[in-house]
Structures are given as C-alpha cells and as structure tokens.
Amino acid sequence: MATNEIVHVERCKGVNGLEKIILREVRRHSAEVYLYGGQVTSWKNEHGEELLFMSSKAAYKPPSPIRGGIPICFPQFGGHGTLEQHGFARKRIWTIDPDPPPLLTSSGNKAFVDLLLKHSEEDAKFWPHRYEIRLRVCLSPGGDLLLTTRVRNTNLDGKPFTFTFAFHTYFYVTDISEVRVEGLETLDYLDNLQNKERCTEQGDAIVFESEIDKVYINTPTKIAIIDHERKRTFVIRKDGLPDAVVWNPWDKKAKAIPDLGDEDYKHMLCVEAACVETPITLKPGEEWKGRQEISAVPSSYCSGQLDSSDETFQGQSS
Numbered sequence: 001m002a003t004n005e006i007v008h009v010e011r012c013k014g015v016n017g018l019e020k021i022i023l024r025e026v027r028r029h030s031a032e033v034y035l036y037g038g039q040v041t042s043w044k045n046e047h048g049e050e051l052l053f054m055s056s057k058a059a060y061k062p063p064s065p066i067r068g069g070i071p072i073c074f075p076q077f078g079g080h081g082t083l084e085q086h087g088f089a090r091k092r093i094w095t096i097d098p099d100p101p102p103l104l105t106s107s108g109n110k111a112f113v114d115l116l117l118k119h120s121e122e123d124a125k126f127w128p129h130r131y132e133i134r135l136r137v138c139l140s141p142g143g144d145l146l147l148t149t150r151v152r153n154t155n156l157d158g159k160p161f162t163f164t165f166a167f168h169t170y171f172y173v174t175d176i177s178e179v180r181v182e183g184l185e186t187l188d189y190l191d192n193l194q195n196k197e198r199c200t201e202q203g204d205a206i207v208f209e210s211e212i213d214k215v216y217i218n219t220p221t222k223i224a225i226i227d228h229e230r231k232r233t234f235v236i237r238k239d240g241l242p243d244a245v246v247w248n249p250w251d252k253k254a255k256a257i258p259d260l261g262d263e264d265y266k267h268m269l270c271v272e273a274a275c276v277e278t279p280i281t282l283k284p285g286e287e288w289k290g291r292q293e294i295s296a297v298p299s300s301y302c303s304g305q306l307d308s309s310d311e312t313f314q315g316q317s318s
C-alpha cells in the first residue's frame with residue numbers, strides 16, 4: 001500500500017464486515033476496493049459523485065458475487081468455457097500483497113493497493129492449476145482509475161494453462177436511453193443473445209433501446225461512453241485486453257436478476273475490457289499483464305475525438 005502525507009490509503013470494514021481499502025487523493029477523488037472478489041465497488045470524483053454503478057440490491061454476501069463496481073472475471077469470462085459463469089475470482093477473498101514483484105512503471109505519489117489471489121485446493125477441483133493473479137488498483141491525482149492485473153502460471157507439473165479475463169466495469173449513467181458509445185462501430189462482435197453468433201456492427205455510435213450482450217472483437221484501445229444528460233464522458237483506455245463486452249439487461253432480464261433492482265438497468269452500462277475471443281495460454285513461469293484506465297471527463301465529449309492511432313496510455317505510470 002502507498003502511504004505518505006499526500007495520498008491516503010485506509011483499510012477498514014465495509015458492508016457486512018467485509019474488509020475494504022479506501023484510496024483517497026488530495027483533490028478528494030476516492031475509490032474503494034473489497035478484498036472479497038478483489039472488487040472495486042466505488043470510484044468518486046472530486047464532488048463526491050459516484051461514477052460506478054452499484055446495484056440497489058447488491059448483497060455483499062459471500063459466496064454470491066457483488067453486483068456492481070468492477071468484478072474480476074477470471075479464469076473464465078461469461079459462459080465461454082466449462083467453468084462457472086465469469087470464473088471464481090470474483091467469489092474469493094483476495095489478500096493485500098505487501099511486496100509485489102515490481103511493475104515497470106512507478107506509482108509515485110498515487111494512492112494504490114496491490115491485491116493477490118492464489119490457487120487453493122478447493123479451486124483445483126475445478127481448475128487443476130497453480131496460479132497467482134495480482135491486481136493493482138491505482139487512483140491518479142487527476143482522479144483516473146488504473147487497474148493493472150498480472151496472471152502467472154506457477155504450475156509445478158510443467159503444464160500450461162489457458163484462461164479468459166474481463167474487468168466487468170459497471171459505469172453509472174444518468175439515463176441509458178441517452179447514452180452513446182463510440183469506438184466500436186463497424187467492428188465484429190459475438191452476440192451472446194444469438195448463441196455467440198459472429199456479426200458486424202453497422203452504422204454510427206452504439207445507442208441503447210433494448211437488451212444488449214455483445215463481445216466486440218479486437219477493438220481500438222480507446223472507447224468512450226457519452227452520458228448526454230450528465231454532460232459527462234467516460235474514456236476507457238486498455239492494454240493487453242483486445243476485446244470489449246457491452247452489456248445491459250434491460251427491463252425484462254433485470255427483473256429476473258435477484259440482486260438487481262427492477263429499474264437499475266436505466267442507470268448502468270457495462271463496458272468490459274476483456275480477452276475473450278482468443279484465450280491466453282501461459283507456460284509455467286510465464287506472466288500475462290492486462291490494464292484498464294478509466295477517466296471521467298466532466299464535459300460533453302465531441303464526436304470524432306477518439307483517435308485510434310493514439311496508442312499512448314496516458315496513465316503509463318501505474
């Protein structure tokens with residue numbers, strides 16, 4: 001954990017006594033991360049406004065995953081495999097990693113925490129591998145939230161393993177009907193509502209008027225979510241995560257999800273930096289890294305500002 005006089009990192013009890021870490025920045029931005037699931041559950045701007053969606057019925061009761069924030073899908077995204085939906089990492093208690101292997105970039109005076117989840121005998125019954133998954137959650141002085149994950153194969157039997165992954169980010173939006181997503185137009189996607197059929201997105205930016213559950217393949221590194229009503233744009237920058245999942249259950253499915261309020265779908269949009277279509281394979285000793293940086297720009301985002309040739313990760317220093 002980073003502790004100095006400029007930034008603040010606090011470990012305390014959250015809902016139902018579950019342990020959480022609060023990250024605070026000088027300009028009053030903040031973020032919260034639960035050890036249960038290694039899950040970010042809050043990200044606030046300098047005015048104290050919540051930028052992530054959290055279900056009005058979120059249970060915070062293991063072994064159910066927490067509905068909202070940024071669940072970690074590992075070692076499987078969705079139903080793309082033989083394991084349980086979205087894998088087991090979101091239902092495990094992670095630990096704080098006091099001495100993580102160095103990341104190439106420094107976290108300087110940023111508020112951050114490093115979490116770790118390792119293989120267990122219980123999980124080996126379903127997924128017979130030794131692994132380490134690390135997560136650094138870092139809040140920059142400007143309020144951007146940077147998540148860096150590293151997966152290492154620690155198998156002793158010489159066997160490789162294969163996995164898929166997603167940062168299942170639930171963004172808070174004022175009114176889903178007034179939201180537009182830019183950066184995914186004309187791309188191929190797998191439609192989860194049509195047996196993962198491969199289709200091509202038509203037309204302009206994506207707007208929402210019914211249920212959507214698509215895995216966009218090989219997307220640009222930048223995606224924008226424009227919340228017209230709030231005059232706010234979220235910008236997602238990602239690295240090592242070629243795909244992007246877009247999900248909103250809409251009214252009927254929302255009613256069928258026990259830990260989601262009937263009207264909650266109006267205020268949420270999941271845009272998930274992911275690696276789904278081509279799973280990652282690691283040999284023993286190998287490591288994979290994926291990153292997502294999210295920013296909230298407090299003004300209307302101009303169409304065309306997304307420049308896919310700009311591969312630079314603004315928040316390089318994680």
Ligand SMILES: O=P(O)(O)OC[C@H]1O[C@@H](O)[C@H](O)[C@@H](O)[C@@H]1O
Nearest residue numbers: 078085086168192213245247272
């Ligand atoms: O209810 P869960 O397991 O958290 O999943 C929610 C949704 O997560 C999305 O990522 C999937 O694409 C959807 O198919 C799924 O319904």
